[in-house]
Amino acid sequence: MQKRVTFSHRYLPYLLVAPQIIITVIFFIWPAGQAVVQSVLVEDAFGLSTEFVWFENYQELFADPSYLQTFYRTIVFSFSTAALAMGFSLLLAVMADRIIKGESVYKTMLIWPYAVAPALAGVLWFMMFNPTIGIISFLLGKVGVSWNHYLNGDQAFLLVVIAAAWKQISYNFVFFLAGLQAVPRSLIEAAAIDGAGPFRRFWSIVFPLLSPTTFFLLVVNLVYAFFDTFAVIHATTQGGPAKATEILVYKVFNDGFIGLDLGGSAAQSVVLMVIVIVLTIVQFKYVERKVAY
Amino acid sequence: MVENRPFLTLLSHLIMIAGVAIVALPVWIAFVISTMDATDLLGGVAPLWPGDQFLENYATILFQGEQASSAPPVLLMMTNSLIMALGIAIGKIVISIISAYAIVYFRFPFRMFFFWMIFMTLMLPVEVRIMPTFKVIADLNMLNSYAGLTIPLIASATATFLFRQFFLTVPEELLEAARIDGAGPVKFFIDILLPLSRTNIAALFVILFIYGWNQYLWPLIVTTEDSYYTVVMGVQRMVAVPDADPIWHYVMTTALLGMLPPALVVLFMQKLFVKGLVEQEK
Incomplete structure (x- = not known):
């Protein structure tokens, strides 16, 4: 945790941590505290008086079917995004691990989407699926699927899942490939001598050994889908059509800035904070111990 | 490699190439569209090969911005x-x-x-x-x-x-x-x-x-x-x-x-x- 030998100085260490602590207090802890305070208050329509209402905002929130629906939608969205991004990357990483010649070329060509902002990833796929000019909607039309994410909620949902997952492929690929390369060759060779084919070797040896990486990536991808995909949705479908792509983070923003429902928005913020805290603890527990198998 | 299976190696390469293509496709199409004229896109689906408006579009966007939505110059x-x-x-x-x-x-x-x-x-x-x-x-x-x-x-x-x-x-x-x-x-x-x-x-x-x-x-x-x-x-x-x-x-x-x-x-x-x-x- 700390060095055996240390400096001692009366005020220097405080000076060194001061910038970080000041920013943390002003821009992180204070606003978070305000959100908690706001969430137990109700303000009248003119903002003239506020009233302490205990947990009324929360009760209202969880009694509101549209909030519960958004909650459910967010969970479906996050797991679909994580599953799509991880499945695709794992397939590519397994293939890249097999290949000896040209592996680094493929790696370079797969790594750059990490640099693309989620908002821009959203805009790209928005264009690919555009009913008029989009090549994918055109091809789908050829096989009899009429695609219009401006009207069809399920299609809009699929669109944001694909855009969000696309951006995450390179991240997952890097970690899966590192995980695969850490699998001891001797184990695979032993299995091969015993007559196990490539698929059997993957399912019985490589995949179980990869589980710490998989679990870690699952948490990271869920956090990403929960919080960083706001841009994907705001830049493209704006939560629509008819709220089909509204996820929790988008709803907080929308209710707060557009709907100006301060108490409700604050209560939503607190719920989100609890989710982040749980996810962070899960992530850290894992980092401390690694998953046993 | 544990064993030599030329067919699987070929398959791996094919899957990798397909993967790279899927990942790169949106950016390629975006590039193609960015070299188009407004009239090129009226006909429906975007073409797959770049047009001739590359310099015009990039210069307009960088130095003037898109006028229709009064966005500032991209530069x-x-x-x-x-x-x-x-x-x-x-x-x-x-x-x-x-x-x-x-x-x-x-x-x-x-x-x-x-x-x-x-x-x-x-x-x-x-x-x-x-x-x-x-x-x-x-x-x-x-x-x-x-x-x-x-x-x-x-x-x-x-x-x-x-x-x-x-x-x-x-x-x-x-x-x-x-x-x-x-x-x-x-x-x-x-x-x-x-x-x-x-x-x-x-x-x-x-x-x-x-x-x-x-x-x-x-x-x-x-x-x-x-x-x-x-x-x-x-x-x-x-x-x-x-x-x-x-x-x-x-x-x-x-x-x-x-x-x-x-x-x-x-x-x-x-x-x-x-x-x-x-x-x-x-």
Whole structure:
């Protein structure tokens, strides 16, 4: 945790941590505290008086079917995004691990989407699926699927899942490939001598050994889908059509800035904070111990 | 390779090529559209081969911006993005490295308290405290300013942890030797610790530059004046045009320009990038 030998100085260490602590207090802890305070208050329509209402905002929130629906939608969205991004990357990483010649070329060509902002990833796929000019909607039309994410909620949902997952492929690929390369060759060779084919070797040896990486990536991808995909949705479908792509983070923003429902928005913020805290603890527990198998 | 199976190797290559193609396709189509004329796109689905408007579109977008949605010139937005990305990356590295130094190399009251306080920022992303943070910025008169765009984002638990982790691996003997030679804390930090941290700083810089450049929600709420727009959030203005189709060739030109700088950083500093990515999660 700390060095055996240390400096001692009366005020220097405080000076060194001061910038970080000041920013943390002003821009992180204070606003978070305000959100908690706001969430137990109700303000009248003119903002003239506020009233302490205990947990009324929360009760209202969880009694509101549209909030519960958004909650459910967010969970479906996050797991679909994580599953799509991880499945695709794992397939590519397994293939890249097999290949000896040209592996680094493929790696370079797969790594750059990490640099693309989620908002821009959203805009790209928005264009690919555009009913008029989009090549994918055109091809789908050829096989009899009429695609219009401006009207069809399920299609809009699929669109944001694909855009969000696309951006995450390179991240997952890097970690899966590192995980695969850490699998001891001797184990695979032993299995091969015993007559196990490539698929059997993957399912019985490589995949179980990869589980710490998989679990870690699952948490990271869920956090990403929960919080960083706001841009994907705001830049493209704006939560629509008819709220089909509204996820929790988008709803907080929308209710707060557009709907100006301060108490409700604050209560939503607190719920989100609890989710982040749980996810962070899960992530850290894992980092401390690694998953046993 | 464990055994020689030419068919499987071929299949691997085919799947990899298909994967790379799927990943690259949207960017290729975006590039094609960005070289088109408005009339080229009237006929329906976008073609697969570039048109001849490359210079015109990029010049218009860079220096004038898209007039229809009164978005500012992209060159201006890219300058803002650059200032924001550099400000965030450098700011995060500076304040994290000095606080990690204090936490590892000094013994002082409230040391662990400060450590946990920094840790808490990990659990409070902007997304979950949008409204109150906006209010703080507004009260401090930091809306529409570069300070408002960067300073609130530069607290960093991950960067602090990274440096702390690294400092813990630095041999104790270095500090003992430095002290015997009469070096004080400042001299030790500047002459010994900083040079040792060079690669870590560089790797972290790559990741943080991309993080800063790609910010969306923050510039969206902190800027209301066009002149402070960043390119990543500015493109949204061109997409969400009410009651009309976006002007696709301009939107795609802007989107490509917006992803170019971080993509170049990743491609040219691939080793550092991967190092930064993997180390961040330790």
